[in-house]
Amino acid sequence: MRPKAWIVVLSALLAALHLAILAAGFIAPYDAASQNRDLSYAPPTHVHLRDASGWHLPFVYRWIPDPDGYREDTSTRYPIHFFTRGEAHKILWIFPSNLHLFGVDEPGRILIAGADSFGRDEFSRLLYGGQISLAVGLLATFITLAAATVVGTVAGYFGKWADEFLMALGELFLCLPWFYFLVGARAFLPLHVSAAGTFLLLIIVIGIIGWARPARLIRGIVLSARNRNYVLAARGFGGSNFYLLRRHILPETFAILLTQAALLIPQYVAAEATLSFFGLGVSEPVPSWGNMLSALQQYNVLVSYFWLLAPAAALVITSVMYWLLADVLHHWIQSHSIN
Amino acid sequence: MPIDTGSPEKIHGPLLRVRALEKKYWARRGAFRRRVPLLAASKVSFEIPHGKTLAIVGSSGSGKSTVARCVARIEKPDSGEIWIKDRQVAQASGKELMSLRPDVQLVFQDPSTSMNARFSAVQTIEEPLLLQHRGSSEERRTRVAELMKEVALQPEWMDRGVSEFSGGQKQRIAIARALALKPKLLILDEAFTGLDLSTQAQIGNLLLELQAAHTLTYLLIAHDLTLVSRMADFIAVMSNGEIVEQGIAQEVLASPVHAQTRALISAAQGLRSISATQPSS
Amino acid sequence: MTYVLQRLLRSILLLLGVSLLCFLFTEMAPGSFFDEMRLNPQISPETIATLRSQYGMNRPLAVRYSRWLVSAIRGDFGYSVAYNAPVAPLLWTRAKNTLLLTLTATFLTWLIGVPLGLLTASARGKFADKVATPVSCFLLSVPEIVLAVGLLALVVRWRVVPVGGMMSLGFEDLSLWEKIRDIAVHMLLPVSILVLGGVAIIERHVRASVIEVLDTPYIQAARGLGIGRVRLLFRHVLPVAANPAISLFGFSIAALLGGSLVVEVVTGWPGLGPLILDATMSRDLYVVIGAVLLSAVFMIAGNLIADLMLLASDPRIRAGESNAT
Numbered sequence: 001m002r003p004k005a006w007i008v009v010l011s012a013l014l015a016a017l018h019l020a021i022l023a024a025g026f027i028a029p030y031d032a033a034s035q036n037r038d039l040s041y042a043p044p045t046h047v048h049l050r051d052a053s054g055w056h057l058p059f060v061y062r063w064i065p066d067p068d069g070y071r072e073d074t075s076t077r078y079p080i081h082f083f084t085r086g087e088a089h090k091i092l093w094i095f096p097s098n099l100h101l102f103g104v105d106e107p108g109r110i111l112i113a114g115a116d117s118f119g120r121d122e123f124s125r126l127l128y129g130g131q132i133s134l135a136v137g138l139l140a141t142f143i144t145l146a147a148a149t150v151v152g153t154v155a156g157y158f159g160k161w162a163d164e165f166l167m168a169l170g171e172l173f174l175c176l177p178w179f180y181f182l183v184g185a186r187a188f189l190p191l192h193v194s195a196a197g198t199f200l201l202l203i204i205v206i207g208i209i210g211w212a213r214p215a216r217l218i219r220g221i222v223l224s225a226r227n228r229n230y231v232l233a234a235r236g237f238g239g240s241n242f243y244l245l246r247r248h249i250l251p252e253t254f255a256i257l258l259t260q261a262a263l264l265i266p267q268y269v270a271a272e273a274t275l276s277f278f279g280l281g282v283s284e285p286v287p288s289w290g291n292m293l294s295a296l297q298q299y300n301v302l303v304s305y306f307w308l309l310a311p312a313a314a315l316v317i318t319s320v321m322y323w324l325l326a327d328v329l330h331h332w333i334q335s336h337s338i339n
Numbered sequence: 340m341p342i343d344t345g346s347p348e349k350i351h352g353p354l355l356r357v358r359a360l361e362k363k364y365w366a367r368r369g370a371f372r373r374r375v376p377l378l379a380a381s382k383v384s385f386e387i388p389h390g391k392t393l394a395i396v397g398s399s400g401s402g403k404s405t406v407a408r409c410v411a412r413i414e415k416p417d418s419g420e421i422w423i424k425d426r427q428v429a430q431a432s433g434k435e436l437m438s439l440r441p442d443v444q445l446v447f448q449d450p451s452t453s454m455n456a457r458f459s460a461v462q463t464i465e466e467p468l469l470l471q472h473r474g475s476s477e478e479r480r481t482r483v484a485e486l487m488k489e490v491a492l493q494p495e496w497m498d499r500g501v502s503e504f505s506g507g508q509k510q511r512i513a514i515a516r517a518l519a520l521k522p523k524l525l526i527l528d529e530a531f532t533g534l535d536l537s538t539q540a541q542i543g544n545l546l547l548e549l550q551a552a553h554t555l556t557y558l559l560i561a562h563d564l565t566l567v568s569r570m571a572d573f574i575a576v577m578s579n580g581e582i583v584e585q586g587i588a589q590e591v592l593a594s595p596v597h598a599q600t601r602a603l604i605s606a607a608q609g610l611r612s613i614s615a616t617q618p619s620s
Numbered sequence: 621m622t623y624v625l626q627r628l629l630r631s632i633l634l635l636l637g638v639s640l641l642c643f644l645f646t647e648m649a650p651g652s653f654f655d656e657m658r659l660n661p662q663i664s665p666e667t668i669a670t671l672r673s674q675y676g677m678n679r680p681l682a683v684r685y686s687r688w689l690v691s692a693i694r695g696d697f698g699y700s701v702a703y704n705a706p707v708a709p710l711l712w713t714r715a716k717n718t719l720l721l722t723l724t725a726t727f728l729t730w731l732i733g734v735p736l737g738l739l740t741a742s743a744r745g746k747f748a749d750k751v752a753t754p755v756s757c758f759l760l761s762v763p764e765i766v767l768a769v770g771l772l773a774l775v776v777r778w779r780v781v782p783v784g785g786m787m788s789l790g791f792e793d794l795s796l797w798e799k800i801r802d803i804a805v806h807m808l809l810p811v812s813i814l815v816l817g818g819v820a821i822i823e824r825h826v827r828a829s830v831i832e833v834l835d836t837p838y839i840q841a842a843r844g845l846g847i848g849r850v851r852l853l854f855r856h857v858l859p860v861a862a863n864p865a866i867s868l869f870g871f872s873i874a875a876l877l878g879g880s881l882v883v884e885v886v887t888g889w890p891g892l893g894p895l896i897l898d899a900t901m902s903r904d905l906y907v908v909i910g911a912v913l914l915s916a917v918f919m920i921a922g923n924l925i926a927d928l929m930l931l932a933s934d935p936r937i938r939a940g941e942s943n944a945t
């Protein structure tokens with residue numbers, strides 16, 4: 001496929017992923033916190049199309065505890081309903097609703113990805129957790145790139161002392177061991193903060209550490225754009241610094257900002273996941289892909305309950321798609337600039 | 340032969356007067372990377388009467404572009420005087436500089452780099468009008484259409500991207516842009532280099548026509564003496580940042596005094612004899 | 621020569637800068653180790669005050685920093701409040717374990733990655749490349765935590781190697797050969813995780829830079845002249861493709877201490893990673909600073925070595941020295 005086609009396809013897939021996660025309340029059949037002690041570590045529900053009495057629309061059975069784990073209670077069928085009423089949630093955090101994409105009647109439970117130790121639906125938590133993990137990734141990336149643009153522009157455009165100072169500062173940040181510093185930085189902030197506070201803290205800490213490399217790239221672009229003849233000409237016509245930056249110089253940075261974003265977002269999502277995995281990030285009961293994975297730190301869980309690796313799969317899919325996008329963008333931009 | 344404009348306007352004194360212009364650049368030399376000054380232009384003095392063309396010639400690095408940039412105030416000279424009509428330009432700044440800008444415009448060497456490739460033709464040509472707050476969007480478009488006709492470009496093309504035009508057409512766009520503010524002095528900094536010979540001739544003719552129509556004064560920076568002999572009334576030869584010979588074009592070309600001038604002339608003659616033996620393109 | 625001195629000076633300044641940054645960061649930290657202690661009713665305020673002055677925590681910032689800096693240069697990195705022991709030996713033991721892991725992993729990564737990159741570059745578009753490229757891209761994009769947990773899950777399910785820690789019980793009773801074997805067996809999992817991720821990076825970079833060189837007109841000309849493939853590779857392609865590889869090598873050195881935190885914690889390897897994590901949880905100030913500083917030393921050293929190697933290998937940089945434009 002030609003690069004442009006790849007870009008369109010990947011962007012569409014990523015957009016779909018983000019939309020699905022944004023609509024977590026609607027797509028997820030259950031709330032992230034609703035527990036069910038009877039379904040602790042229940043495996044994924046099997047979807048059936050036929051039973052002894054013939055073919056039916058898709059349905060599921062209840063899980064019943066059993067000495068070996070769980071078995072299906074074939075006495076009652078629970079058909080899957082679409083666009084059904086279920087637990088209350090809020091669309092875009094504002095509009096209350098209880099419409100869900102799919103569900104089954106109580107006391108049946110459809111656990112697409114099984115349940116965790118508290119009997120909470122892993123699939124629902126996956127979607128809600130994605131909201132947190134992706135939000136951290138996106139917002140932290142925004143902070144990094146905003147800082148990098150400001151620094152890079154000031155350094156590249158005004159040069160001299162500002163440039164020397166900022167680039168030296170950047171070099172300092174570049175030789176910090178990124179992850180140690182992240183962990184350490186997290187340490188020196190209060191351990192017991194509210195969930196919202198942790199969220200904000202994570203975004204700021206992750207976002208602030210990575211500005212140096214993109215800043216250097218942007219500085220390079222601004223520096224070379226600054227000396228182009230058309231910028232000189234515009235200055236000759238009376239263009240102010242602000243005009244020159246806005247009209248001629250900053251548009252040159254968009255391409256690289258896009259590529260950097262595609263590179264940073266998955267890294268930052270992974271950073272959040274890792275921190276939460278270690279207990280330094282978002283903590284229970286708020287789900288995030290990282291703290292969901294920390295359940296696997298127990299040996300028996302790791303061995304027996306493979307469905308709890310679902311967040312790992314989500315991380316991989318997200319990372320691979322972003323990385324591919326960054327790669328294709330990079331090649332497309334390079335071939336463009338040769339012309 | 341340069342055209343005698345026979346302008347009816349009675350203007351006293353030269354349009355452009357440059358006295359003892361000096362510009363230094365700093366470079367780092369030596370093991371300790373000391374900052375050492377390089378004199379790009381030194382004690383440069385010349386005048387151009389209204390409606391005439393002065394050509395500054397010399398080999399690469401002789402300082403011609405530096406002089407052009409200083410006169411256009413894209414760079415500030417370290418010392419010396421630059422007078423446009425009766426106004427001091429050399430050390431002007433701020434509002435005063437802004438009011439002087441319309442009078443002097445610069446046409447750069449390479450049209451592909453002197454215009455933003457993302458812009459359309461109209462965006463490029465109207466930029467000076469926009470920055471000097473001349474009229475509304477509608478009025479600017481009308482003016483751009485006029486300008487395009489003057490440089491023999493079809494106004495219907497004004498919304499096309501700049502990169503869709505050929506080299507010669509791009510240079511016409513650059514000239515149209517330079518004319519937007521009705522300048523008195525036009526500086527052509529190697530404006531012909533990089534164009535093929537026939538296009539050079541066309542652009543040269545266009546410039547001569549425009550000079551006649553608007554009583555423009557030209558400062559032509561070039562290293563091709565054939566071109567210069569067609570267009571220039573006066574010539575100044577630069578070498579190592581200083582003017583080594585200047586005078587009326589025909590006289591200087593016919594009987595050069597300085598070694599540098601002679602070298603340039605013989606180089607041009609060499610080219611002419613080569614092109615004379617080749618089949619014409 | 622001046623270039624070397626310049627770089628050395630810059631590295632030292634960077635190191636000072638990093639140490640200052642770390643120290644400043646701790647100042648902005650609300651709460652400290654002692655806040656947790658204060659909540660404990662069994663410890664009297666007097667004890668806490670004594671401890672504080674013992675650790676010198678009630679002096680002004682500039683004084684603390686300069687004292688710490690002076691002692692750090694002498695090799696004393698302060699005192700760990702959690703382990704109740706000097707920080708330096710603590711760091712050093714753990715650092716040795718980490719280095720054992722990362723040096724082995726780096727060695728294997730380069731051993732496998734470079735030939736793989738050369739292979740895929742010269743077999744561009746053919747079967748080997750078509751298989752290797754998506755695998756590499758996949759390994760590159762997978763986050764380290766997923767790679768670690770995933771591999772751990774696989775290994776644990778199939779019980780291939782012992783998981784957790786560096787040595788088995790009863791290690792002291794083993795003979796030297798058995799000791800080596802024991803450690804090696806424990807290293808298998810963490811090293812594999814590191815190598816899987818690292819080989820992908822090296823292979824991609826080597827492949828890209830070799831392809832870039834292979835496409836240059838001067839190599840095409842050399843081929844046209846009939847120079848054999850092997851000679852072409854070693855005398856013409858590699859020296860030019862070496863530059864980006866050298867930078868990458870510097871990066872490998874830089875990451876020797878800092879790059880294995882996740883792997884160590886997940887597999888239970890007793891290196892610097894788990895130490896800094898615990899220190900973070902218990903707000904053990906000097907341990908965290910010491911660990912960050914130690915790995916920053918490696919990062920700065922790695923960059924310095926890479927710069928010097930580039931200077932030695934690329935004649936253009938040396939020429940730029942004397943012509944100083």
